[in-house]
Amino acid sequence: MKLAKYVSKKKTLVAFTHSFHGRTLGALSATYKKKYRNGYEDWLISDTKWVKYPYCYRCPFGEKYGSCTFKCISQMKELIYKHINDIAAVIIEPILGEGGYVPAPVEFIQELRTFTADNNIILIFDEIQSGFGRTGTMFAMNHYDVVPDIVALAKGIASGMPLGACVAKTEIMNQWTTSSHGGTYPGNPVTCAASMATINVLQKEKLLENAYEMGQYMKATLKDLMIKYPVIGDVRGFGLMIGVEFIKPETGDYNTELVTKLRVKALEKGLVLISCGDHDQVIRMIPPLMITKEEVKKGLDIFVDALRDALNG
Numbered sequence: 001m002k003l004a005k006y007v008s009k010k011k012t013l014v015a016f017t018h019s020f021h022g023r024t025l026g027a028l029s030a031t032y033k034k035k036y037r038n039g040y041e042d043w044l045i046s047d048t049k050w051v052k053y054p055y056c057y058r059c060p061f062g063e064k065y066g067s068c069t070f071k072c073i074s075q076m077k078e079l080i081y082k083h084i085n086d087i088a089a090v091i092i093e094p095i096l097g098e099g100g101y102v103p104a105p106v107e108f109i110q111e112l113r114t115f116t117a118d119n120n121i122i123l124i125f126d127e128i129q130s131g132f133g134r135t136g137t138m139f140a141m142n143h144y145d146v147v148p149d150i151v152a153l154a155k156g157i158a159s160g161m162p163l164g165a166c167v168a169k170t171e172i173m174n175q176w177t178t179s180s181h182g183g184t185y186p187g188n189p190v191t192c193a194a195s196m197a198t199i200n201v202l203q204k205e206k207l208l209e210n211a212y213e214m215g216q217y218m219k220a221t222l223k224d225l226m227i228k229y230p231v232i233g234d235v236r237g238f239g240l241m242i243g244v245e246f247i248k249p250e251t252g253d254y255n256t257e258l259v260t261k262l263r264v265k266a267l268e269k270g271l272v273l274i275s276c277g278d279h280d281q282v283i284r285m286i287p288p289l290m291i292t293k294e295e296v297k298k299g300l301d302i303f304v305d306a307l308r309d310a311l312n313g
């Protein structure tokens, strides 16, 4: 965000509903969730404009993917046009993390790329959670066949060692003159070595392929469960970044209570589950990329067992 503002000399950021970009003041300015913003509203970058995220399962325009008119795309363009002279960048998670493990549809991301490029607006992807093999490809952007201007990376980049990276096209990064950005820890040799080792292991042990295959298997199994358990409203994601959204079948409402119970029951049986979504209505499945089929099966067995227990009280 800092680089985009420096290069464009403009002030406005376009971000998305349900987004999560971090807890520091700058990143928080583009983070939607009130839980994180509460207490800081007066101190954030005030000039963020919000576009509705294309959350197809709960389409904010009441459309249905497959037969829709992509109102998400027209509203995104409308908002950008309205502020076109002030916009420094558009920042998006191609797959929402905290917001509910929601992949944006391919049509949306491709149109966003074309539209921002045509209008000379910098496009930032936040791949802090989705990058480094998590989705069965090196980056989530590979599923969309687009390249942003700037990408933010962290988490899997060094297998847990503290490292983050801001990667940009050369013509953008070169405009950041010496000392216009820096810090105490950048380029830490130990964490950079951990990242190099991570890249080697991803290649040598074919972990992208494993994430893809195990993800396909998990998704198919979870989708089968939807028939028997109508509380599972949606199963979605790429590779080993899978969201399972729980609903109240009578109304389709968020089923936060069940997710909470399920997590407790699963933990009692030795399986750690983490939730996400604005109402904590989604279980995120993010096992290690090296997980074996036996381990996936074991995890899913415990998941079903815990779900049965949670439904029975």
Ligand SMILES: Cc1ncc(COP(=O)(O)O)c(C=O)c1O
Binding pocket: 020, 021, 022, 023, 024, 027, 093, 097, 098, 126, 127, 128, 129, 130
């Ligand atoms: C998509 C995304 N962006 C950014 C972050 C980084 O957040 P923070 O800087 O608060 O660790 C996270 C962490 O969960 C994330 O999932």
